Amino acid sequence: MLEDFKLIQPIAYKTLKNTLKKQHFAHAYLIETNGYDLADRFTMAFAKLLLCPHNGQADCQSCLQCRMIDDGNFPELKIINPDGSWIKKEQLTELQDEFSKKSIIGNKKVYIINKAEKLNINSANTILKFLEEPPEGIVAILTTDNIYQLIDTIVSRCQIISLNGQADLDNKSTFEKIGQLITNNDNDYQNYLVDSNKDKLEAILKFVSFYETYHKKILLHMQDYWFNYFTDKEVIADALLIIIYLYKDILNWKINCDVLIFNDYMEQIEKIATSNSVENLINKIVIINENRNFLENNANLNLLMDKIIIDLEEGVK
Ligand SMILES: [Zn+2]
Numbered sequence: 001m002l003e004d005f006k007l008i009q010p011i012a013y014k015t016l017k018n019t020l021k022k023q024h025f026a027h028a029y030l031i032e033t034n035g036y037d038l039a040d041r042f043t044m045a046f047a048k049l050l051l052c053p054h055n056g057q058a059d060c061q062s063c064l065q066c067r068m069i070d071d072g073n074f075p076e077l078k079i080i081n082p083d084g085s086w087i088k089k090e091q092l093t094e095l096q097d098e099f100s101k102k103s104i105i106g107n108k109k110v111y112i113i114n115k116a117e118k119l120n121i122n123s124a125n126t127i128l129k130f131l132e133e134p135p136e137g138i139v140a141i142l143t144t145d146n147i148y149q150l151i152d153t154i155v156s157r158c159q160i161i162s163l164n165g166q167a168d169l170d171n172k173s174t175f176e177k178i179g180q181l182i183t184n185n186d187n188d189y190q191n192y193l194v195d196s197n198k199d200k201l202e203a204i205l206k207f208v209s210f211y212e213t214y215h216k217k218i219l220l221h222m223q224d225y226w227f228n229y230f231t232d233k234e235v236i237a238d239a240l241l242i243i244i245y246l247y248k249d250i251l252n253w254k255i256n257c258d259v260l261i262f263n264d265y266m267e268q269i270e271k272i273a274t275s276n277s278v279e280n281l282i283n284k285i286v287i288i289n290e291n292r293n294f295l296e297n298n299a300n301l302n303l304l305m306d307k308i309i310i311d312l313e314e315g316v317k
Pocket of ligand 1: 056
């Protein structure tokens with residue numbers, strides 16, 4: 001229940017409490033998890049607040065709605081998780097079909113889209129239409145680990161609730177943090193923690209360091225520095241995501257904010273931060289993210305990677 005978060009997430013807690021008090025709900029919320037490891041539980045507490053006739057309060061332990069929500073069979077709550085590297089358009093059209101029917105229980109419907117940064121261009125457009133003309137009584141809750149990866153038009157339509165993730169990330173290694181950010185559930189996370197993925201992370205650091213030193217010349221070494229480690233689309237999608245996180249941390253260092261994820265690689269962070277302007281770093285994040293969005297529809301991975309390097313060189317003056 002929401003009360004569980006009173007002390008650990010005081011700001012988010014208060015925001016939702018006030019919303020409840022005023023009975024003024026937005027059509028769409030975006031929960032920025034910041035890597036908080038109980039973000040899923042927070043999201044479910046929020047869904048109960050919206051759907052339970054007692055707002056999922058402390059005294060409501062066993063109402064029909066709450067029990068059905070806990071069992072995962074409450075018809076007016078749909079939860080969408082990424083299917084692999086992406087949230088697919090079909091997952092969202094299915095949701096919209098189901099939600100176009102009248103509520104069976106209560107007068108509200110809620111859908112949760114976890115890891116909304118994994119919306120691709122097609123699925124983002126689908127959800128955008130839903131967010132632009134929200135049907136009566138439907139509330140959207142999107143969650144994201146990386147708000148910078150969502151298109152602005154989605155972010156601007158949501159009320160943002162930012163969770164404090166620092167405390168839980170602080171004592172983890174960069175590798176573990178990356179695992180938490182790119183996997184979709186605890187099981188996937190446990191499977192992620194193997195040496196081959198650690199090697200991939202090291203390869204990403206080497207790739208970026210080489211690029212930052214030799215720029216376009218890396219095009220002659222793409223096999224050694226990239227394709228020996230990353231071959232299929234899903235793996236490349238994750239690797240590009242990790243590079244985006246890396247540049248975000250370099251940007252953090254540059255603007256005197258905390259390095260959130262790549263604290264095990266401070267030497268590289270400082271070096272790259274020194275040779276880039278703030279504007280350069282922001283451009284790089286945008287360029288990599290734009291190209292990553294084309295990945296799903298792009299058959300030639302060699303060309304795509306070359307294009308990223310060329311765009312980075314041309315876009316960053
Ligand atoms: Zn209840």
